[in-house]
Amino acid sequence: MAVAVPRVTRRRRERAARAGxxxxxxxxxxxxxxxxWYLVFFVGPLGIMAAYSFxxxxxxxxxxxxWNVDNYRYLWDPLYGKIFLRTLELALIGTGLTLLIGFPxxxxxxxxxxxxxxxxxxxxxxxxxxxxxxxxxxxxxxxxDFPLFRxxxxxxxxxxTTKAIYIGVAYNYLPLMVLPLYAALExxxxxxxxxxxxxxxxxxxxFVRVTLxxxxxxxxxxxxxxxxxxxGEFLIPAILGGEKIFYVxxxxxxxxxxxxxxxxxxxxAMVLIGSMTVALLAYAxxxxxxxxxx
Amino acid sequence: MVKILAEEKLLEAIxxxxxxxxxxxxxxxxxxxxxxxxxxxxxxxxWGTTGFVYRTDLIKERPTSWKEFFALFKKYPRKxxxxxxxxxxxxxxxxxxGYSYNTDDRGELDKVRSFLLDLKPxxxxxxxxxxxxxxxxxxxYGGMAWNGDGAFVASKKPxxxxxxxxGGEFWVDAYVIPVGAKNADAAHAWINFVYQPKxxxxxxxxxxxxxxLKRPLLRRALAxxxxxxxxxxxxxxxxxxxxxxxxxxxxxxxxxxxxxxxxSA
Numbered sequence: 001m002a003v004a005v006p007r008v009t010r011r012r013r014e015r016a017a018r019a020g021x022x023x024x025x026x027x028x029x030x031x032x033x034x035x036x037w038y039l040v041f042f043v044g045p046l047g048i049m050a051a052y053s054f055x056x057x058x059x060x061x062x063x064x065x066x067w068n069v070d071n072y073r074y075l076w077d078p079l080y081g082k083i084f085l086r087t088l089e090l091a092l093i094g095t096g097l098t099l100l101i102g103f104p105x106x107x108x109x110x111x112x113x114x115x116x117x118x119x120x121x122x123x124x125x126x127x128x129x130x131x132x133x134x135x136x137x138x139x140x141x142x143x144x145d146f147p148l149f150r151x152x153x154x155x156x157x158x159x160x161t162t163k164a165i166y167i168g169v170a171y172n173y174l175p176l177m178v179l180p181l182y183a184a185l186e187x188x189x190x191x192x193x194x195x196x197x198x199x200x201x202x203x204x205x206x207f208v209r210v211t212l213x214x215x216x217x218x219x220x221x222x223x224x225x226x227x228x229x230x231x232g233e234f235l236i237p238a239i240l241g242g243e244k245i246f247y248v249x250x251x252x253x254x255x256x257x258x259x260x261x262x263x264x265x266x267x268x269a270m271v272l273i274g275s276m277t278v279a280l281l282a283y284a285x286x287x288x289x290x291x292x293x294x
Numbered sequence: 295m296v297k298i299l300a301e302e303k304l305l306e307a308i309x310x311x312x313x314x315x316x317x318x319x320x321x322x323x324x325x326x327x328x329x330x331x332x333x334x335x336x337x338x339x340x341w342g343t344t345g346f347v348y349r350t351d352l353i354k355e356r357p358t359s360w361k362e363f364f365a366l367f368k369k370y371p372r373k374x375x376x377x378x379x380x381x382x383x384x385x386x387x388x389x390x391x392g393y394s395y396n397t398d399d400r401g402e403l404d405k406v407r408s409f410l411l412d413l414k415p416x417x418x419x420x421x422x423x424x425x426x427x428x429x430x431x432x433x434x435y436g437g438m439a440w441n442g443d444g445a446f447v448a449s450k451k452p453x454x455x456x457x458x459x460x461g462g463e464f465w466v467d468a469y470v471i472p473v474g475a476k477n478a479d480a481a482h483a484w485i486n487f488v489y490q491p492k493x494x495x496x497x498x499x500x501x502x503x504x505x506x507l508k509r510p511l512l513r514r515a516l517a518x519x520x521x522x523x524x525x526x527x528x529x530x531x532x533x534x535x536x537x538x539x540x541x542x543x544x545x546x547x548x549x550x551x552x553x554x555x556x557x558s559a
Contacts, residue, residue, distance in 0.1 A: 059301075059543075060298040060301075060302070061298075061302060079551070079554065079555050079558070080554075082558065083554075083558050086558070143433070145431075160372075160418065160419045242417075242418065242419025242420060242421060243378050243419060243420035243421060243557065244414070244417060244419060244420055244557065245557075245558070246554065246557040246558035250557070251554060251558075254550070254553075254554065255550075258379070258380065259380075259546070259550045261547070261550065
């Protein structure tokens with residue numbers, strides 16, 4: 001008896017997995033265009049980059065593929081470790097900032113706002129202007145000569161510092177956080193919150209026990225959308241940081257550009273992708289546990 | 295760059311018979327340059343120097359050397375910019391210390407490195423593109439600069455461009471014709487056209503970069519204010535001290551690491 005029970009459970013679980021978690025079955029060939037796309041434009045280039053990371057720069061543009069790990073060994077240097085840690089810090093703080101600013105807004109938008117479409121449009125409108133122009137415009141707005149600061153007779157003195165980078169990051173990445181948060185909050189059944197409050201939870205407790213678990217997948221999706229590109233961010237530090245504060249993205253750009261050391265640049269990118277993959281797997285685990293909620 | 299392009303077989307040879315104006319008017323000083331000793335692949339376009347520019351109304355001192363320029367960083371913290379290029383920044387500091395602009399000596403580069411790391415907190419920004427606007431607007435009081443940009447700043451605001459006493463970089467821009475060019479005749483015709491003294495003078499007066507034409511021809515074609523401008527045409531005794539950028543591959547890797555460390559400090 002004691003032996004038979006787990007066997008039945010496992011079999012049922014396998015069957016459920018085969019059926020695509022109980023959902024309808026679609027023929028596999030529907031995935032063909034996407035698979036081809038990813039093979040040609042993602043797996044292929046990734047393979048080329050992996051090959052480069054084991055090569056050696058021998059001339060101005062020449063590379064010899066002699067399959068060594070020298071680039072990785074060269075990367076094993078406290079200097080580059082420091083840059084990786086600083087990048088992690090940027091990605092974490094950037095994600096935290098956008099979440100802090102984005103969540104209350106998305107909450108208001110989904111639950112209380114009257115002109116949802118208009119507000120949502122305002123979130124998306126910045127995408128109509130080039131990322132570069134929007135970032136350069138912060139150079140004007142953060143300057144002590146900006147009319148507002150002049151009127152207040154106050155120089156924020158943030159340009160070309162880490163603070164300016166964080167402002168630029170929070171601004172540029174906010175829509176990427178707000179949209180998935182809004183999508184998750186929009187699906188919320190607010191009567192559940194009301195029920196919790198009817199049954200004695202105060203507003204905060206109801207939020208923590210009901211709302212938060214239900215929108216957690218949205219929070220994770222938004223965080224991921226912000227966190228991952230932030231690990232490769234190099235334009236905001238270059239413009240608002242005055243090229244004085246260096247992140248992994250800047251390091252890679254420097255190797256592929258000015259230093260013309262593609263193999264070394266490729267090895268840095270591979271390490272970055274590797275660490276991202278580990279983070280993504282952790283995320284998938286976390287999400288897998290959350291799936292029972294929503 | 296010309297040398298590399300030629301080695302990679304990406305250039306068509308120049309047919310000097312098709313550019314009589316260049317044959318006649320090019321200053322012999324610009325013939326047989328190290329990157330193209332036989333003048334096979336390129337024709338000089340313009341030339342210039344890497345020095346520094348500063349606002350004479352915002353800075354009291356009158357620096358004439360790299361030593362004096364870098365000393366300003368302490369007096370005016372975060373008010374001076376540096377070019378965004380490891381050859382220029384590392385090379386100029388090396389020259390200040392009495393080394394070659396192109397040094398690849400580990401010990402010498404190590405001294406440059408410590409100097410730069412001390413300098414880092416005092417730098418306004420590292421910028422080769424918009425620094426001239428920053429200096430014109432007074433956001434920065436000066437910075438390491440190419441002579442054309444220096445002359446640009448000086449044309450808008452009280453400012454001076456200086457080729458440092460110790461020396462520095464001397465560079466030449468060149469015309470080349472890419473391999474397989476469909477209209478190589480037109481390319482030759484263009485080079486021949488711009489090698490007329492009057493046409494070339496127009497370019498020099500606009501960019502403030504030195505013209506490679508013979509001096510007597512330029513004297514007639516250029517306005518005195520440009521012809522006698524030492525920013526555009528530095529005196530010969532100063533040019534002798536300047537070096538062309540030519541760092542060895544070993545030097546490049548050492549320098550790239552210093553540059554990364556400097557930028558991330």
